[in-house]
Amino acid sequence: MTTESPTDEWLAFPKTDRSRIRREPHLGSYLHSDVYSVVDASPLCHVGYVIDGQPFVTPTMHWRKGNRLYWHGSIGSRFLRQVDGARVCITCSLVDGYVLARSALNHAVNYRSAMMFGVAHVVEGLEETERALRDFMDGLFPERWDSLRPVQEKELKATSVLWMEIEEATVKSRSGDPSDADEAHVPVWAGVIPMETVLAGSRTAPEVPESIGLPGPLAGLIASGRLR
Amino acid sequence: MTTESPTDEWLAFPKTDRSRIRREPHLGSYLHSDVYSVVDASPLCHVGYVIDGQPFVTPTMHWRKGNRLYWHGSIGSRFLRQVDGARVCITCSLVDGYVLARSALNHAVNYRSAMMFGVAHVVEGLEETERALRDFMDGLFPERWDSLRPVQEKELKATSVLWMEIEEATVKSRSGDPSDADEAHVPVWAGVIPMETVLAGSRTAPEVPESIGLPGPLAGLIASGRLR
Known part of the structure; x- marks a missing residue:
């Protein structure tokens, strides 16, 4: 019996027919770390789901715990009433410049984008729902939860938290200068207009x-240059 | 025969089972002008489509001409090979703050989001494709097209432009302060952290x-505070 040391291979999502990058595969990655870094930097995600053959794309905030992605919404929404157990595609995108x-x-556009596939589940139980929401708050605004008016049972009952295990995922990104330096004889300005x-x-x-006053952790977040 | 003057009613997208806003309908609008204003301010959109029951959500840049939404991609991509004639949902989202x-x-989040429904079509013909790409460039970077190295036939042949008529659409948005001023007795900071x-x-x-040097229209765009 041999013991293999972990390699990048072990820490990558599988390439499947669904997730394999067709276009410009050199811009892509299947590494967990690359996927998580885009997910954790994005203030929101877009959740894609299908109802009666019709695609829907809903923007929402998300949070991550290990390889699970979480998001939440009102129990009244179209999405949450139909999505439990459904296949979803969740995409996080950041634009870095023209x-x-x-x-x-x-x-071209400089960008970072993660596309993730999985099956949506509803977090069951009020306690578990509250714990998940606390994770969300703690990730965004550390130390805030305990300073708030406690969550009420009726509020929890009106809220659904969803999660999916990230089964497959890819990241695509582009950075840097235009790719046609060999055409520098064309007398036109070329370069990057960064978007921040x-x-x-x-x-x-x-x-x-x-x-x-503004609590220290919030002042720290604002000063950090991060979005979350 | 009577001539009615146009009203907002005439300039709104229909409320259907697909597009009707279930959750917090007071935050929503079906007006063309509200939809277009979010579309035109967003640097990118997320295109949702279905292949064999599986949802996909792809980020891409878009442009609008009247009530038509356009986007483009390589003919090699998964999306473009399968999407002609397919139902799509395209969502543009802007986050304005926590x-x-x-x-x-x-x-909550302050945000603006437009969700649009239609059927995707491929622009046919190299001339029509080039004209559409020119619209895209003219909208983003006025006066730039004529200063560039001309587009080559092989480049056009490797590019597909897609469009859809916006059949149904809704905008949702939130702005302003937290909604719980009546709980101001809770001794915790409350307010907005704007995102720009x-x-x-x-x-x-x-x-x-x-x-x-940097051309005037690009300097103007950067100075304008707009993203496009």
Whole structure:
């Protein structure tokens, strides 16, 4: 019996007919770490699902715990009433800039995008639902949960948390300059116009007493340059 | 025969079983102008489609001409080989900030999102394809097309442009402060952390001659605060 050491192979999602990258595979990755890094940097995801053959794409916030992706919504929504046990595709995308080249079809976008496949499940039980929501809050706004008015049972009953195990996933990304430096004789400007998304300060609600300032962890998040 | 003057009623997409907003309908709109304004402000969209019952969600750039939405891709992609004539759902989403309330489930996101339904078609013919790509470029980067190296036939043959008539569409959005001012007695900070996406200057590709500066329309776009 031999013991193999883990390799990247062990930490990658499988290439299947569904997830295999057809177009520009050199821009792609199946590594867990690459997928998670896009997921964790994205403020929202787009959940794709099918009802009676019709595709729907719903934006929502998400959070991740290990290889599970979580999201939530009202129990009244179209999506949540029909999606338990359904196949979903969840995509997180970040745009990093426009890439302007010397010819129209060499123009591009710098971006990072993760496409993930799995089966949606509803978190069962009020306690488990509350624990999942706490994970969500703790990930976004550390130390905040315990400072809030406690969650009420009727609020939990009106909320569904969904999760899926990430079965297959791919990341595609592009960065850097235009790819047609060999056409530099064309007398036109070429380069990158970076696009940046930032948390831009804070705006205290008018009814908050003056004695209550912005908590340190929130100030830290805003100063960090991260979005979450 | 009477002539009725147009009203908002005439300029709204129909409410159908597919598009009717179930959750928080007061946050929603079916007006053409509201849908178009989110579409035109979004740097990218997410296209949802179904292959053998499996949903896929692909991010891509889009452009709009009247009530038609356009997007493009390589003829080699999974999507484009199968999507002609297929039902798609295209969603554009912009996040404007985190909304922090006094209780966990009153936390929210300020956002704008348009969900649109239609049938995908491929633009037929090289001339028509080139014209559509020119519309795309003209919308993003005015005056740029004529300064570029002309598009080659082989490039056009490797590119597909898709379009759909927007048959049904809804916009949902939220803005402003947390909704639980009545719980201001809870001693915790509440307010909004705005999220902003901006074009952050320009980075000239290293091989561009020093004599070629950033064109005026690009400088104008960057200075405008718009993303496109």
